[in-house]
Structure formats: structure tokens, C-alpha cells
Amino acid sequence: MALRRRKPRAPRPENWPRPQFGPxxxxxxxxxxREEDPELWEVRDALDGLEVxxxxxxxxxETFDQIYDGQxxxxxxxxxxxxxxxxxxxxxxxxNLQKELDLADGDDLDYKIAGIxxxxxxxxxxxxxxIPGEMYAKHPQLALTVWGSDYTSRWAAGLIRIDQHVLKPxxxxxxxxxRLNDLGxxxxxxxxxxxxxxxxxxxxxxxxxxxxxxxxxxxxxxNSLFRELPRVLVNRATVLTAxxxxxxxxxxxxxxxxxxSEGIVIFGHYAPHPELAAGLGLPxxxxxxFVSVRLAPAGSTAGDASSNDTATATEDRTRTIKxxxxxxxLATAADEPVEAPVLPAQGREPE
Numbered sequence: 001m002a003l004r005r006r007k008p009r010a011p012r013p014e015n016w017p018r019p020q021f022g023p024x025x026x027x028x029x030x031x032x033x034r035e036e037d038p039e040l041w042e043v044r045d046a047l048d049g050l051e052v053x054x055x056x057x058x059x060x061x062e063t064f065d066q067i068y069d070g071q072x073x074x075x076x077x078x079x080x081x082x083x084x085x086x087x088x089x090x091x092x093x094x095x096n097l098q099k100e101l102d103l104a105d106g107d108d109l110d111y112k113i114a115g116i117x118x119x120x121x122x123x124x125x126x127x128x129x130x131i132p133g134e135m136y137a138k139h140p141q142l143a144l145t146v147w148g149s150d151y152t153s154r155w156a157a158g159l160i161r162i163d164q165h166v167l168k169p170x171x172x173x174x175x176x177x178x179r180l181n182d183l184g185x186x187x188x189x190x191x192x193x194x195x196x197x198x199x200x201x202x203x204x205x206x207x208x209x210x211x212x213x214x215x216x217x218x219x220x221x222x223n224s225l226f227r228e229l230p231r232v233l234v235n236r237a238t239v240l241t242a243x244x245x246x247x248x249x250x251x252x253x254x255x256x257x258x259x260x261s262e263g264i265v266i267f268g269h270y271a272p273h274p275e276l277a278a279g280l281g282l283p284x285x286x287x288x289x290f291v292s293v294r295l296a297p298a299g300s301t302a303g304d305a306s307s308n309d310t311a312t313a314t315e316d317r318t319r320t321i322k323x324x325x326x327x328x329x330l331a332t333a334a335d336e337p338v339e340a341p342v343l344p345a346q347g348r349e350p351e
Contacts, residue, residue: 005218005244010206011077020126020149022156022193024185031189032161039116040142040159044189046114047144047159050101053192057155059100060148061197061235063092070241074213076201078124078150090122093146108134109141118142118159124149126156127185130177135162145188150202156193160184197289200229200238218243222251223258226266226292236288252290256343259292263337266292270346279321280330296335298327 023029034041067089068075078086094110097103097120104112109119121129121143128147135141140163148155160166166184170176201209212228215221221242225234236248243251256266267273267285274284282291298320320327323341331337 006072006074007213008073008075008080010209011079013079015079016151017124017149019152020147021152021154023126023158023188023190027186029188029190030183030186032187037161040161040189042114043116043118043142043144044159044191047101047191052101052157053194055100056097056146056157056192057148057194057196059096060093060146060155063089063096064148064150064199065235065237066092066096068237068241070237071244071246074241074244076199076238076241089124090120093122094120097146111144116142118144120144120146122146127180129180131162131167131179132175132177136164136167148196150196150199153196153198154193155196156190158188158190160188197235198233200225200232200234201241212242218245219251219254219258222255226255226259226290227262227264230264230293231282231291233283233285233289233291235290239290260340260342261337263294263296263331263335263340264292265295265340265343266290267343268346272344273346276321276323276343279319281319294331294335294337295328295340296331296338298329300335300338 032040064078067081067085068077070076073080075081098105098111106112106117106119109117111118111120119135119141121131123129123145124147126147129143129145131143135143140161143160143162144157145160146155146157160180166180166187167178168181170178201212204212208228212224213221215224221244222239225238225242239248239251245251252266252268259266267277267282268290269285269287274286277291277293278284280293282293285291318329320329322328323343326341328341
């Protein structure tokens with residue numbers, strides 16, 4: 001059954017959380033040593049062995065895309081979620097991380113890691129984790145603190161032993177949850193921090209969002225997506241949000257055909273496309289990502305006539321790849337559109 005195309009309300013950037021990029025580097029962290037808390041370090045070693053710092057960013061990205069559900073709702077921004085959905089993000093992070101790392105269920109808390117009980121805590125603000133009483137009522141428990149921001153494309157995660165000394169006094173909340181105090185913020189043993197795969201649509205000017213998402217059909221929106229965002233890595237979730245249809249790859253394959261007359265090609269993540277993209281100085285598409293660009297014949301000189309030549313444009317003309325027996329380069333603004341070559345079939349993608 002075909003999906004009905006939806007147009008969600010426009011996000012309101014004034015509602016976005018304040019920009020954050022990771023832990024506060026001005027704090028003098030004082031996490032416990034191995035001798036002071038061997039269990040905490042056992043959990044840390046186990047998570048390191050599971051490559052949590054490589055896998056957690058993917059979990060956060062996939063969770064954001066899952067809660068937006070752009071394929072069915074057309075949403076791409078946290079401000080477009082309702083209150084219940086926003087509070088559900090932490091639950092999904094906990095569930096998806098457990099599946100990704102194949103973690104055992106805890107008896108009282110979320111996980112059992114290296115035989116030790118650990119609870120997963122999520123917050124959209126660094127140091128904003130809400131700690132319930134069961135984390136410290138009987139004895140101090142371990143928490144895996146996870147933070148991620150779709151607005152700055154950053155994440156961080158750490159471990160902390162929860163007791164009364166690392167928490168602020170109880171507030172007026174009915175559930176009695178408490179946040180970390182200054183000592184608590186400094187006591188986190190950080191596992192890592194880094195970049196998330198960027199949300200392609202987030203932060204685009206409103207008029208550009210309308211040009212991409214305001215088309216009459218899903219295919220027209222996908223065409224507009226790759227026309228409007230050349231040289232930008234676009235992930236599968238963004239294509240699904242634009243298309244609001246079931247077959248993401250078919251929409252991309254059809255966009256290649258529709259945009260050829262404008263000189264635009266779309267590289268995918270299967271060989272040989274990443275190598276071709278890199279040959280032009282473009283970012284390599286990784287799993288589930290695409291990058292588009294307009295090409296011009298390498299021997300053409302229309303772009304050379306520009307009086308506003310730049311070092312970047314000059315470099316663009318020096319990089320070439322061979323397609324259909326001819327050499328092609330990145331087009332400049334001065335190049336007239338010519339029909340693009342057909343890209344070679346990818347290793348696992350039917351044409």
C-alpha cells in the first residue's frame with residue numbers, strides 16, 4: 001500500500017536546546033582510579049572490548065531517525081516530536097544499544113556488563129541526566145551516561161558510580177529524580193566523545209527545506225534533494241523523509257536518470273562509486289549514504305573563462321575520473337549543463 005504524503009509543521013529553531021559540543025573541558029575531572037572502583041573499570045574495559053565508541057554513534061543516529069520516522073511522517077527535527085515521543089528517546093537508546101552490543105539484561109537495572117549491574121541514562125543536555133532513587137537507595141550503582149545532539153552532531157558517553165555525594169539535593173519533582181552536582185560532573189569516567197552522522201535536513205534555510213520537501217511527489221522531492229545539496233553526504237533516512245515511499249534505493253536510481261540531463265550524478269556506497277567520488281575530491285559515501293555533484297567534460301574550457309576564478313575551482317578542474325570512455329571533472333558555475341555519463345553499476349545494487 002502506497003504511503004500518503006504528509007507535510008509536518010515547520011520546526012521552530014527557537015525551541016532547540018542550547019548548542020553543546022561535549023563535556024566541559026574547563027572541569028578538572030576526578031573519576032575513581034582502578035583501585036578505588038575496580039567494578040567501574042571492569043565495565044569500562046568490557047565496553048571498550050565491544051567497541052562502544054565506534055558503535056554508539058550509529059545507535060544514536062539510528063534512534064533519532066527511528067523516532068522522527070520521516071518515511072511515514074515527513075519529520076526531521078526534534079521540535080516536530082510530541083512530548084511523549086521526546087521522553088521515549090532515552091528508552092529507545094537503551095533498547096537499541098542493548099541490541100547492538102548484545103548486552104545481557106540486568107536483574108534490577110537495564111544491563112549486566114561483565115557481570116555487573118549498569119543502568120543506561122540518556123539526556124539531550126550534557127550533565128542533564130535524571131537519576132532515580134533506586135540507583136543509590138540500597139547501595140551505589142553504576143550508570144552509563146549517554147548524551148547526543150542532533151543540532152551539533154556530537155555525542156559523548158561515560159560511566160559514574162551514583163551515590164548521595166554526586167547528586168544535587170532533591171527538587172520538587174514528584175518522581176524524586178536528581179541531577180549530578182559539580183562533584184558528580186567531575187567524577188564521570190568518560191568512554192569517549194565525537195561526531196554523529198549529520199542530519200542532512202536539519203539547519204537548512206527554510207526556503208531550501210521547502211524546495212526539497214514541498215514538491216508534489218516523492219520522486220520530485222528526492223530529485224530536488226540531490227540537486228539542492230551537491231557535494232553533501234546524504235543518508236538513507238533523509239532520502240526516505242523526502243520520498244515518503246517504501247523503496248529508498250529505487251528513488252535514488254530514478255533520480256540518477258532524471259538528473260542526467262542537468263549533468264548531475266549520484267554516487268552510492270558500493271564499489272566502485274566511493275573510489276570515483278574520492279577521485280573528484282568528494283567525501284566517500286559510507287553505508288547507506290550518497291553524494292551528488294554536477295560534472296563537465298574534462299576537456300571543456302567554458303569554466304576557464306570565468307573572471308572570478310578561485311583556487312577551489314582551479315582544483316576542481318584538475319581532478320578527473322573516467323566514465324564511459326571519457327574523462328570528467330567537477331563542473332564550475334561557468335560550465336553550461338551537459339548530459340552526465342551513466343555511472344557504472346555498483347557491486348550489490350541492481351540497476
